[in-house]
Amino acid sequence: MLNKLLRTGAAAVAIIGALVTSATAAEPEPRAEAAELTNPLLYAIAWRQTAAEFRALYYQGFALARLRVEQALAAREAGTLGDARPLAVITDVDETVLLSGAYWGQLIADGGDFFDDATWDAWVPSNQFVASPGAREFAAFCEANEVTLFFVTNRDQGEATFELALGNLQAAGFDNARADHLRVLRDTSNKEAVQAQIRSDYHVIASLGDNLNDFARRYYVTDVAAREALMHEDAARFGTDYIVFPNPTDGHWIRAIFGESEPAPTDANRRILRGAALGR
Ligand SMILES: [Mg+2]
Numbered sequence: 001m002l003n004k005l006l007r008t009g010a011a012a013v014a015i016i017g018a019l020v021t022s023a024t025a026a027e028p029e030p031r032a033e034a035a036e037l038t039n040p041l042l043y044a045i046a047w048r049q050t051a052a053e054f055r056a057l058y059y060q061g062f063a064l065a066r067l068r069v070e071q072a073l074a075a076r077e078a079g080t081l082g083d084a085r086p087l088a089v090i091t092d093v094d095e096t097v098l099l100s101g102a103y104w105g106q107l108i109a110d111g112g113d114f115f116d117d118a119t120w121d122a123w124v125p126s127n128q129f130v131a132s133p134g135a136r137e138f139a140a141f142c143e144a145n146e147v148t149l150f151f152v153t154n155r156d157q158g159e160a161t162f163e164l165a166l167g168n169l170q171a172a173g174f175d176n177a178r179a180d181h182l183r184v185l186r187d188t189s190n191k192e193a194v195q196a197q198i199r200s201d202y203h204v205i206a207s208l209g210d211n212l213n214d215f216a217r218r219y220y221v222t223d224v225a226a227r228e229a230l231m232h233e234d235a236a237r238f239g240t241d242y243i244v245f246p247n248p249t250d251g252h253w254i255r256a257i258f259g260e261s262e263p264a265p266t267d268a269n270r271r272i273l274r275g276a277a278l279g280r
Pocket residue numbers: 092093094095096209210211
């Protein structure tokens with residue numbers, strides 16, 4: 001019995017010794033890999049790429065949009081709409097009807113941890129956008145009911161911006177996306193002038209977007225609390241006039257934190273991001 005205990009004890013010591021030896025003998029991980037594993041974008045991108053909830057929110061948003069259109073059609077039929085102009089819906093493009101998950105996956109693979117405008121501009125012509133869940137069905141529903149779906153986006157890939165945006169929509173399956181229903185703003189992210197122009201000719205049922213700026217410019221503020229307060233003031237408009245889609249990677253919520261929409265990948269900005277996560 002004693003022998004057995006001694007043998008067991010010796011074996012345990014040998015195993016522990018081996019563990020200690022292997023632990024101390026392990027090579028330190030390369031710095032690059034450590035950075036890859038602590039990339040602050042990982043959770044957001046993993047959510048975008050894998051969470052069924054992310055995609056379900058698109059179905060939810062478009063179901064709500066369809067309900068709003070159905071209500072407007074019924075009101076028109078009943079003669080209670082009070083507006084004889086043609087019906088329209090205004091939608092943003094990126095991360096509203098088109099998803100750019102492959103771009104973000106590539107950014108992570110290349111070691112990036114902040115949005116990078118140069119790689120984005122190079123990626124846009126590759127036509128790897130996919131339609132968000134429910135978007136094409138919603139577009140088809142609008143078309144079948146003679147409701148014009150206007151695509152309003154601010155993008156800038158130079159002279160080709162408009163053709164690229166139209167091509168991205170068509171390549172993602174928006175076969176009926178037409179040039180005359182697409183508005184591309186290259187010089188500003190302020191969409192209000194073009195929205196007002198559409199509203200002067202159409203009864204706009206609802207606006208769709210992943211950024212509060214898609215609904216109103218007043219949200220374009222560089223203060224997290226102020227932006228939040230403005231949103232609460234408009235609480236009754238969400239789900240009615242404004243239908244919001246999820247975007248954990250870019251948008252003016254980033255600008256509210258950093259003071260700019262496309263902050264540089266610096267440690268100072270990583271500290272600001274950490275501060276935001278801590279609610280500072
Ligand atoms: Mg967008």
